[in-house]
Amino acid sequence: MATTPRGGGTAQRPNGASQNKICQFKLVLLGESAVGKSSLVLRFVKGQFHEYQESTIGAAFLTQTLCIDDTAVKFEIWDTAGQERYHSLAPMYYRGAQAAIVVYDIQNQDSFQRAKTWVKELQRQASPNIVIALAGNKADLSNSRVVEYEEAKQYAEENGLLFMETSAKTAMNVNDIFLAIAKKLPKNDGAGNQGSGQGRRLAEVEQNRQTNNCCK
């Protein structure tokens, strides 16, 4: 005959202290081969940079948490293979993603064009509320720049994308771009609101994992 305290309801923490909410989001990195997707992730997650980063043949998975105010945003990061041959597999990874970073190399016009097609594909096929960030990577090598900052910036604005030029090598804007995404993601509890852009509370994620139920 266990009962809740008289007056019922769930007890609240004193002084309005935080419950330290944890929201988990799936984030996918897309972009042409060798633009530095894995390097960005490695810099963000482990604070490292490898001059000769191996080509990703598959999809790597790492997690990293950022704290914003009273909310911990836990990113479940899928770093995908950029080679064209694997293009058809990309939907496996951007499906259900609440955020995406589309990466290009500022020294490579083709990679910028490719980034644009990725953005188009995401806007057409991914979750409607997906937060997309455009990252012009290798910004430390601006001597050999071919994609102008203004051009990319304008493109990003027209398409409602977050935009930053980044450098995995110098760490420039790496945390910032993830932070910007984290800030833009909706973090309300999502009870009764199972929108695909919604972060999930960690407990739910655990359950989903157990039932092998991929995030929708």
Added chain:
Amino acid sequence: MNNGTVENTPTFIFQIVQEKFLPGETVKAVLHAYQRIGVETSNRILALVATQDSYAVFSFALACDKPRTFSDLVVDNIFPIDKGFRMESEVRNTISVLGFSLSSSQSARKSTFYPSHPDDADEYTSFKLLVDDIFDYKVRTADTYPQAIVPPPFDDDESGTGGGTTTDESGFFGSEKEFSWLARYRREDDLLAIDRCIADGSKPLLKGESKFQYELKKHEHEYIINKTYRIYCATWNVNGQQCNATNLRPWLAASEDPPDIYAIAFQELDLSPKAITLSESRPDRSVIHNIMKSLHEGAQYEELCSVRLVGMMLTIVVKRSIRPNITRCEKQSVGTGALNLMGNKGGVGVSLTLNEDSLCFVNSHLAAHVSEVQRRNEDFNEINRRLLFSTQDISNHDHIFWIGDLNYRLNMTSDEITDYRVMLKFDQLNIERAAHRVFENYYEGEITFQPTYKYDPGTDNWDSSEKHRQPAWCDRILWRGDKIKQIVYRNVMKIQLSDHKPVYATFLADIKTKDEQKYKRVHEKILKRVDKYENDNQPQITVEKTDLDFEEIKFNEEYFRDFTVANNCHLPVEFSFKEKTETDMRICEDWISIDPCYGTLITGRSLSIRVKIHIKSETVWRVIKKQGNHIGKIPLDILVLHVKNGRDIFITVMGEYKPSCFGLPVETLCCLDKPIVDMQWSELTEIQMKSTTEPFKITMPREIFLLIDYLYRVGMQEINLFQLERSFKVNDNINEIRDWLDSCGAAEEFPGTPHTAAEALLMLLESSGNPLIHPLDLNVLNPDYPFELCLRAIHKLSTPRKNVFLYLTMFLHEFIEQNRNANIEVIAKLFGMILIRSSHDIHGLQRKNFIKRFLSRGIFNFARNEFKYS
């Protein structure tokens, strides 16, 4: 007292435990035990280790069930035997396992252990000897540190049962310096500790949330602070009197400062048989109303909850300002009266969580009469056993207050009341507690007030009735928990309503409380650590190669490539090939097979995976589509090798499908002007595109003509030439025929037999993506449909199709005519299935009948006319 274990040849376990330590740090005793962690149990080795200056108990987690080297032992916890050290027996009444708990001033929470009995038990010290060793040390040091309190769990001497707390900062047992050697064993980060049980898959890795909770708990000491709360406990046996008009202020508002929590206990609120038989459980609102009027005026109060069983009622009242800090509150009652059921005796309890600590208040009314000591002890045990809250029993709380009419009397014959201090020596509760028969590990403050029972109501005079009851301290307040300090313990003589005097006690209790600022920092730090843990403890698989090169692939031939996957990480790996889309549940093209397509690899193991390609007539057109106009090898498929909780690896199946007549549309075959074997896919796709517009070079495919021609010449009398079983489908000869057909066969003798030729013909007809006949008007399949119109439908087919159909049906008609064994039903059914494949569900019988109509009658005239047109 020395048990001598160490002096004798040390056992293997002693040796490996000793190896964990430096010279001068001597392992005195080693005990095998286990801990409960949630629903799991986890084995531990407890070691008592001594240096010259100090002792400590180490708890080791084991990397495997039977440690083989010292590296299998991981320090899980350290209990310095300092002033705050406690070793208490934990009697879990529900399970007859003897447990004990250890705590010390440096470990945030007490840890409970249960001695286990491994099959190599003689390697270990017995529990008794470990306890003796600890007490041996305690007794030796007790002179130096008289404040040391270690209640002995199994000794029956009187040491260590006195009251007192450890909050007193002075005279700490051993200085920090004496325990400085322990620092070496405190591990800052054991996240990467490799547990062999995890590596061999017998224990799961902690995931996300559970790891987070585990870490948060482990770092509790970094953000938990003690906050002192004033607790006011009060008990009164009202002897069935109405007390809702009595002024309770002398009893409930007697403290100087306003209490934070009141626990107010009544007994004998209602002595009526009705209340007993009905097990009255509704709190007496009029009494509660009176309580609320009589509280300390220095604060605002609200009733948290009340629980009642017959005459017993426990009301918890809290200061309004601390109400939000109470995050859980449960109540429970247990009757121990007649049959252990009736509620005239027993206990009621409230369990609550205040900040980070759990508190339990019990109000009990135990069995009466001088002689019933045993029964009272039993009632106490019964309440302990049966008063269960949702997740814990009474003993699992951080702070326990046990109040009530415990009914213990005085073992005195003389009713002369002399000195209370003398009388207290005869107090049954004191005697029973000293003998460890009841209230084990509880404390009671010193009694400095006169007995609370039995008075003539309305007076302060001892019982003058006939019974002439002996005075006794029936009404008591005890507590359990190290962070509780009693301030006062009194009775209230002024309240004369009952034959009992009310009693109250006030306490200061240190309650673990989150420091929100510190908590936020630790929370963040732990999130990062969990990220690191997850990222570092990701199962990894190594694959020998990510490209599987099949080179040239021919129709109907089997190929395979093997590759090795290995687990070189410290965790077991579960792998599987993953389906690529939600709708298509295939893990690869259906002409590829993978064996095995899932599995588990423990650390250090590897496995060979075989990928097979076999392109059959049903699937060849899909391969051709994939090959497109590419010359040479292309990625035919990409397999996704998925590691559970880890990354995916893409494995590309490379190869070049060699052109063959199998799988090509008859129109294309009619446009060829050289052997297929000499052609490239780029040419073939070009021809295929043109075949819809340009005139055909030949009227029907050479390959079909050659096969039928051969059968016409050699096979007309063959028995069972066309069978539904297709028993020649898997036959090397088919591939020889394939090569013969693809090189146009002109020069060489036909390599096959009538039976393999017949099978090759069937395969050729069924391998084209489109069926030979795909009627737009399904009526033609209707057996009543005029045959003339069926012929018109054939007439509308493309020339090569029409010609193939006519030539084939004429041949089959002839075959049936000539061959006495030929079964028209079988042949019509077989060709019906192959020639008419429609996306519509056409019943097999209809297809058979359609073909049968052509086979059963001569269509030479029609055919002659048609051939003329083309």
